[in-house]
Amino acid sequence: MIAYICLGIAVALFFIVWHRAGGAAASFVVVVSAVCLPVIDLLTFGQATANTAIAAPTITLATYQLALLGGLLALPVQTVRNVPVLYWMFLAFVGVLAVAQGQTDAHTLSGVLHWGAAVLAWGVGAAVAQSAAQSGLPTERFIAIVAAFIVGWHALFVVLQLAGVRAVGTVEAGITELARVSGAAGHSGNLGKIMLLLVMILLPVTRSDDKAARRWAVVTVSSAAVLTALTFSRANTVAIGILIGTWLVLGPGIRFSKRVAVILVAIIVAIPIVDILILRSQYDPDGGSRPRLMAAAIEQISQTLWLGVGPNNYLEVVGRFDSLAAGGLPVHSAFLLALAELGLICCILLGIPLILLMTQSLRNLPGSSPAKSYAIALVAATPGILIVAGTGWGILRGQFLVLLFFALGYMGAAQKYRRLHFETFAHRTANRLVANG
Numbered sequence: 001m002i003a004y005i006c007l008g009i010a011v012a013l014f015f016i017v018w019h020r021a022g023g024a025a026a027s028f029v030v031v032v033s034a035v036c037l038p039v040i041d042l043l044t045f046g047q048a049t050a051n052t053a054i055a056a057p058t059i060t061l062a063t064y065q066l067a068l069l070g071g072l073l074a075l076p077v078q079t080v081r082n083v084p085v086l087y088w089m090f091l092a093f094v095g096v097l098a099v100a101q102g103q104t105d106a107h108t109l110s111g112v113l114h115w116g117a118a119v120l121a122w123g124v125g126a127a128v129a130q131s132a133a134q135s136g137l138p139t140e141r142f143i144a145i146v147a148a149f150i151v152g153w154h155a156l157f158v159v160l161q162l163a164g165v166r167a168v169g170t171v172e173a174g175i176t177e178l179a180r181v182s183g184a185a186g187h188s189g190n191l192g193k194i195m196l197l198l199v200m201i202l203l204p205v206t207r208s209d210d211k212a213a214r215r216w217a218v219v220t221v222s223s224a225a226v227l228t229a230l231t232f233s234r235a236n237t238v239a240i241g242i243l244i245g246t247w248l249v250l251g252p253g254i255r256f257s258k259r260v261a262v263i264l265v266a267i268i269v270a271i272p273i274v275d276i277l278i279l280r281s282q283y284d285p286d287g288g289s290r291p292r293l294m295a296a297a298i299e300q301i302s303q304t305l306w307l308g309v310g311p312n313n314y315l316e317v318v319g320r321f322d323s324l325a326a327g328g329l330p331v332h333s334a335f336l337l338a339l340a341e342l343g344l345i346c347c348i349l350l351g352i353p354l355i356l357l358m359t360q361s362l363r364n365l366p367g368s369s370p371a372k373s374y375a376i377a378l379v380a381a382t383p384g385i386l387i388v389a390g391t392g393w394g395i396l397r398g399q400f401l402v403l404l405f406f407a408l409g410y411m412g413a414a415q416k417y418r419r420l421h422f423e424t425f426a427h428r429t430a431n432r433l434v435a436n437g
Helices: 002-021 023-036 063-074 076-082 085-100 106-135 140-162 188-207 211-230 234-250 256-283 290-303 314-318 334-364 371-391 398-435
Strands: 041-045 059-062 169-173 176-180
Touching (some): 023 063, 023 106, 023 188, 059 063, 059 106, 063 076, 063 106, 063 398, 085 334, 140 188, 188 211, 234 256, 234 371, 314 334, 334 371, 334 398
8 A cells, every 4th residue: 555655656746747847857757766766566467377587477567667658658759769660670570479479478478568668768768868958858967866866765775784774685705704785676786787877877967067967976976886886796896897987087078187086096995895706706706506507598599599489488498497497597698598588580689779879879989079978978888788788687677677778778869869969059050150250
């Protein structure tokens, strides 16, 4: 009952923000909050008949999916237009293939809808960025404050965990057992993924012309980095370190002395964390059962390379010959898990827009247009995202895939429309100067 009361309040706030600040502001706050804070399942259809990994075993309407529908309602035209055509083809292919293969059970349809939510998230994120570039909403200060609230909420739970008020996970590093905070994300790895993607979105705001927005963003990015380090997650910590480090080297408008000072301070602060991560790697160099999980995934992929086993079907199919998969453990690689479930054809349809996005970002690195900051942030985040996706599967699960696609759509459209706005403004200014002699 309390959860539904909170939901009602959230819906009311969504319409209030929409009315006061516009659809882009409302979409940003509702979607980002829904994917970064605890998720509530609102409605469930069908009967669970299989063990699943990336999505629920039944057709489920969760809070973040409802938030995406709200974003679509607020920005319908921009959302649809900003989804790459290949992603519409991907969804059509996945749906038709599932029906053609007779995979109409609840868990497979849940998997299809899960990828549909990810595609919709790309469109909503891009629509928010488009509206922000065209009308200034949501403002950079608004984005920074929303992100600060989310990071602050997780930080509050981290403090409670460190104080012993809330349960905390542990991990062994040699003879030492370390406490691993998870904030309100349920697992340390989940918290790290949320912080990584929020920092990517926030880094361009640290160079905003709005002084308050810059301060909010700097404090939030710093806090997110600390929270990620306290998770003792190897992949996430390395990922956010590469992201912030690359930004400090390439980021626009940062004085050389400040770059050096911040990097030196970060290295000094990071030494204890790095030492612990090294201990973890020495104690568990292979990542536990990862080699065996990898072998099972490769065996399955070799049998169903082109079409896969169907979305959300990995554990059900691979579990027939692998006891770890039967026990609920998928391969710890998002790339292999996606390839095993979707097949090579669908993965190509998924991958081409990502390659085009990276190409666009590399083209925007030179010059001085407002797109440059977003290009640098995305390029800086890419190695870390690849590390996280290559060493774990959680980025494909539930709201985390939605957050990833929202962030990528947002960063890509921010470059496109800010560059377009900048070029249009420069062209009009030049014409005005010519007209005035």
